[in-house]
Amino acid sequence: GAGVSQSPRYKVAKRGQDVALRCDPISGHVSLFWYQQALGQGPEFLTYFQNEAQLDKSGLPSDRFFAERPEGSVSTLKIQRTQQEDSAVYLCASSTDGTGGHSNQPQHFGDGTRLSIL
């Protein structure tokens, strides 16, 4: 497709379960970002990939959160032993910028996965 695709759109899990969220970036986009958006708030940065390399994971809230992009295209965000505070919309964004320097290519977002932890 033409845009960033995320799946599933909705995910409900019981506290303690593991979940995996998928992101298909725009074809050819080098950079991929994950954000967490709590209800009524702006998105907050979680982690960043340039191709398959995870260059920044400073925003991951705990070691229960893990992201990968093994072939430099599709990415998966995994949350282990989910807690109620993990309930949020998880957004993925991609951009063409791959220089690692001054970014002048805007990020394009998917529609997110709405995660609800019961």
Added chain:
Amino acid sequence: GQQLNQSPQSMFIQEGEDVSMNCTSSSIFNTWLWYKQDPGEGPVLLIALYKAGELTSNGRLTAQFGITRKDSFLNISASIPSDVGIYFCAGDDSGGGADGLTFGKGTHLIIQP
């Protein structure tokens, strides 16, 4: 960490009115972006600003990158019903590494018929 102060939090206006919202930051950004988010969807890019002082238009939307690089505003002229939604400012300070965007908390625009 960096924070963006976005105001107002919400706006109730009549169709046809002009709208103005702004963002300020305690630190410098190299890029300012404005996004619109509709319920159940991801943010959609409206305008990107790359140089201090830059003024850019996109149809009825106009945005400016502040001279100090610590602020930006977005104006919408002659609002229409489809302008309803949440508007986010975002700053990018990538300057040697790559960072995610820092977002404001959003301005919720409501248009009364």
